[in-house]
Amino acid sequence: MTTRAPRIWTDHAPLPEDARGGTVALGNFDGVHLGHRAVLGAAHAARPDLPLAALTFEPHPREHFRPQDPPFRLTLLPAKAAALGEAGCAHVHALPFDADLAAMEADAFCEAVLHRHLGARHLACGADFAFGHRRGGDIGFLSRWAESRGIGLSVVPPVTDAAGPVSSTRVRRALQDGYPERAAALLGRPWEVWGEVFHGDRLGRELGWPTANIWMGRHLEPARGVYAVTVALPDGSEAKGVSNVGRRPTLGGDPETRLETHLFDWSGDLYGQGIGVRLVRFLRPDATFDGLEALKAAIAGDAEAARAALLEA
The missing domain is CATH 2.40.30.30 (Riboflavin kinase-like)
Incomplete structure (x- = not known):
């Protein structure tokens, strides 16, 4: 697994062949916490012969849908990409999240992004991953679609501690409450x-x-x-x-x-x-x-x- 700085792709332009055909971890990955790292680890373990990539979104969908919200990001793209690289990603696909992508149905997203754009050969995500217009695509849908395309899928259960599942929300709450050491325990750094x-x-x-x-x-x-x-x-x-x-x-x-x-x-x-x-x-x-x-x-x-x-x- 690579630990070099990943290549960052930020538009819809056709990718070179060496940036396609990998195993792709899906998610927002804000913070790149221990739960996110488990998804990345599962993606690599399933197909260690393939380059590891992460598919994320910029801006964060919440920033698109609720621009009036106070800032909430744990990691902006450069820091997120660096953390993903440290976790083994060779490529970070930061898909521009705009009105067109927000309106894309789940099946169209799978075909246009996962299949044609990325050429994904294996996918990994958390058990609560949802995508597509109004989050119409769930794990069941993704599993059926991946099977129809001969693409593998790893669904990763939450990483938990005594307080429950590790999440970006918990990291944010720890920081807002003045406990950076608790945030560090959830992030792994x-x-x-x-x-x-x-x-x-x-x-x-x-x-x-x-x-x-x-x-x-x-x-x-x-x-x-x-x-x-x-x-x-x-x-x-x-x-x-x-x-x-x-x-x-x-x-x-x-x-x-x-x-x-x-x-x-x-x-x-x-x-x-x-x-x-x-x-x-x-x-x-x-x-x-x-x-x-x-x-x-x-x-x-x-x-x-x-x-x-x-x-x-």
Whole structure:
């Protein structure tokens, strides 16, 4: 099974032959959690002689049908593809989810996408997978269609723990409740927010605590407050630090939620570069302070608490 970076396909253009004819795992794969990895593992185990591919959708169907919803994504496409690659995928087919695809009946989807476009030779999905217009295609339908085409199908039961089936919903709830370690247990790795570092107002530098700032954007907003974190840097190294998720109420408030991170024992220029901030431990809720000196003292205390938490993790 490959662990190299997968090739990402994002349109309906005809695929080269080496990107067709594989075993295809089906799903949204938001987060690429342990349940998703079980589907990928089953796809590979059924046909280890074939390249492993994942078929997913961009944007997430929920973003298409309910664009007014608050951001909820655990992984945007680059991070999702990277996680799928780590799980063995050679190809990630991020099918554009638009009005035409939403209106496609299940049988048309199977013929046009799975058969003609992907040339799938084996399929794998979770037991609750549904697809097609108004989710008209279920496991029974997919099984009958695959059999008629001589295509194998692996239906994978949920991965469960003491609290029930592992799901993206449970990961989101753990993060929103301030338990990144619970989310990490469900994901099999710490939850990470990727973003490009932007120029802020340099207040952190003036206070003696320079920060790398990224917008949360389309990512799920976890519990606002302070976290102990590790940071994936552009050169492939990792740093430790302390982050704040919020809208800076002490400084008048931001229109969007930002993730501000102070890196311990590190110096350099990250502006315009992408970093990945991995939440390890929630330390305290967001708060408003009476002036900059009080804020500075709070940051010092947060940094000390983050260092201690990272030693325990």
